[in-house]
Amino acid sequence: MNTSELLVKLQKDSREISNADISLARAYAMEAVEHVPEPYKTIYSADYFVFLYESFLKLKNCRSDEIVIQEIDPAEYEAALSSINEKNNTNDRKSDAMNRFITIVHIYLTFIVKKPLHPVGMVFPGGLKITEDDTFYYCPVKNKQTETGISFCEFCICKDSEEQ
Structure with a gap:
């Protein structure tokens, strides 16, 4: 599969996310x-959810001529989907809505x-921030969070800030 084909799939999947699903996902983010x-409570819930929602809207309106078309590594794609699905609690409507929403948005952002x-x-705690230079994005917690099992x-395409 290439990025153009994946974009079509994600846009189709995005049409299955209702306003009620988005409300449930937001409620999940707030409760989590x-x-x-504060201020991390607002940063990790409301502010982060706005970022996810704006990314969701960009995905829905993205045209294939706006992206670089390249092949997607099937193993990496399947591993990302598997990781997201492992973290889902399908017995909870809010968690399920958040999982479906996150799956679409994270796959869009990543691939x-x-x-x-x-x-x-x-x-992030300690005042550290996600930054970018002309070539890469850097995250101050990338290497610290990778092995937690919940992130x-x-x-994520970020490099750890220590690599800067």
Whole structure:
């Protein structure tokens, strides 16, 4: 499969995400950080969800002539899908809605537009931020989160900030 074919698939899948699904996904994001102190509570819920939603809208409106067409490594693609699905709690409507939403957005960001899974400038504890230079994106927690089992960092295109 190439990026153009994947874009068509993701756009088809995005049409199956209703406004109710988006509301449930947002509620899930808000509840997931319920006990996190401010300002990180807002950053990791409302601000991050806005980033995801804006990416979702870009995906829905993206044209194939706006992307670089290249082959997608099937093993990497399947590993990303598997990782996302492993983290899903299908017995919970909010979690299920978030999983379907995240799957579409993360696959779009990773394989189609090659952007980080968090917005550039997003602040992490200690004031560290996701940054970019002319060539790469850098994340201050990439290597620390990759092995937690709850993040999707292993598929994010960011390099660890220590590599800068």
